[in-house]
Amino acid sequence: MKIVGVQLIAEGSGTGGYTVEFVDAAGSVVAVRFTAGADHVNRTNAVQQAKAFLHRLVDEDLLPDEMVEGQNQDGRAATVAESFHSSKQSG
Template identity: 40%
Template sequence: MQVVGTQVTPIGGGKAGFTVEFVGDGGEVVSVQLKNDAERSLNRQNAIEKAKELMGQIASSTAPEGETMSVRLSARASHDRLTLEEQLDEGLEDTFPASDPVSVTGTTIKH
C-alpha cells in the first residue's frame, strides 16, 4: 500500500487523543486511535509519528508491554450509522464556534 494522504482527527478536542487515518493509493484506509496520556503529550504534530511507530510494532507482532492489540472495523467500514453521526456531532462541537457564522437566506414569494 502506497500512502497518499493522512488525516489527523482530535478525540474530545485532542484532550482524549487523536485518530490518525492513512489513505492508500487503492482507496484503503488504515485508522489508528491513540489515547492521550496524563500530561497530554500527544498532539496533532506528533500523532502521525506515534501512529507509524505503533503500526511498526503491530507489523512485527509485538505489542507494547502491558497492552493488548485488537482489531475492529471502523464505523465507515462497518456502516455503523450511529457512530458516524456521533463522530460528526463531536467534530462539529470541536469546531464550534466557527470563524464564519452560518449564513441563512430567506426568500418570500408573493402569490
C-alpha cells in the same frame, strides 16, 4: 501499495485523543486511535507515533492471524482477535 493521504482527527480539540488515518490509492484506510490518556501523543507528533505503533505491531508479530468469536455481552455477539503471541502465552 502507496499511501496517498494522512488525516489527523483531534477528538474534542485533542482533549479526547487523536485518530490518525492512513489512506491508500484504492481508498482503504488504516486508523490508529490514541486515547486522551496517551500523554506522549500530541497534534505535532501523532502521525509519527501512529507510524511507530504500526511498525511495532508488525515487527513484534502482534497482529492477529484470524478472528474468533468472543463472548456474548449485553445481547451483542462480539468478534475478537487473538494474536499469535497471546495464544502462545496462554497455553
